[in-house]
Amino acid sequence: MGSEASELPRRPLNGDDEIGNFFLTLQWPFSYCNVHLRDKFTCFRPVPGDFKIHGLWPVYRNGFWPINCPARELEEQMLKNKKEDIAMEWQALEPRGGGRDYSNLKFWKHEWEKHGSCSKMEEPLSYFLKAIELKKKLKDLKFDENAGIKPGGTRFTPKKLIEIIEKNYKVKVNLRCNFNYADKTVPQLIEIRFCFNPKFDLSSCKPITADKCGCGGEEKEILLPDETSLLLEKTERDEKDEL
Ligand code: AMP
Numbered sequence: 001m002g003s004e005a006s007e008l009p010r011r012p013l014n015g016d017d018e019i020g021n022f023f024l025t026l027q028w029p030f031s032y033c034n035v036h037l038r039d040k041f042t043c044f045r046p047v048p049g050d051f052k053i054h055g056l057w058p059v060y061r062n063g064f065w066p067i068n069c070p071a072r073e074l075e076e077q078m079l080k081n082k083k084e085d086i087a088m089e090w091q092a093l094e095p096r097g098g099g100r101d102y103s104n105l106k107f108w109k110h111e112w113e114k115h116g117s118c119s120k121m122e123e124p125l126s127y128f129l130k131a132i133e134l135k136k137k138l139k140d141l142k143f144d145e146n147a148g149i150k151p152g153g154t155r156f157t158p159k160k161l162i163e164i165i166e167k168n169y170k171v172k173v174n175l176r177c178n179f180n181y182a183d184k185t186v187p188q189l190i191e192i193r194f195c196f197n198p199k200f201d202l203s204s205c206k207p208i209t210a211d212k213c214g215c216g217g218e219e220k221e222i223l224l225p226d227e228t229s230l231l232l233e234k235t236e237r238d239e240k241d242e243l
Pocket of ligand 1: 027032054055091092093094096107110111114
């Protein structure tokens with residue numbers, strides 16, 4: 001889907017593989033779940049109403065986005081008694097071939113193998129706890145509702161949101177948008193990507209171009225959907241069930 005980590009070059013530009021920064025990618029669950037009609041609604045209920053972690057992704061100084069580095073395989077027991085803490089902030093929103101616990105583990109394995117393996121952190125547990133710690137640094141990610149950034153139908157521009165976050169956190173973030181299954185006219189925010197330097201201090205992300213972020217441009221209107229954006233799917237499915 002549109003939120004995949006696909007927009008940065010994957011080939012080294014000059015062979016330098018030092019990590020330049022980490023993206024902590026936060027995901028807005030309703031925007032992940034309301035595009036997933038496919039054959040039927042797939043997310044676990046209830047869908048969380050706050051930002052959750054999608055991943056912690058290293059990027060090299062030369063701009064190369066490394067994936068699938070050689071590293072140890074994630075096994076459940078490596079997460080010790082931290083699984084619940086991790087799942088509070090970083091959870092599979094939809095089943096990945098099983099129930100919640102199985103799906104979480106599968107999602108974590110995917111993120112560890114693809115991105116964590118290149119983070120230069122040897123222990124998977126350290127990688128997951130680092131992501132949780134970084135998200136906690138951001139505290140409660142709330143926006144200024146007076147400025148119109150609130151879940152529901154209110155529209156705002158990417159520029160406005162980036163400015164508000166910059167006011168609160170003193171850094172620039174990247175945004176990503178996608179479309180609700182039922183409404184392809186107004187892009188919806190699906191991700192906020194915060195950048196951290198290799199010492200894990202919050203730092204500004206380089207801006208990404210409008211075509212890469214899916215939001216249509218800094219001055220275009222977007223929205224942050226709430227749970228009512230899932231209702232259409234439910235209605236359609238219920239109708240099918242009733243036939
Ligand atoms: P990535 O490869 O890190 O860009 O992650 C993309 C993959 O992770 C896709 O298969 C997505 O469907 C899946 N994914 C992303 N977020 C979630 C989530 N919250 N729950 C389950 N799967 C997810």
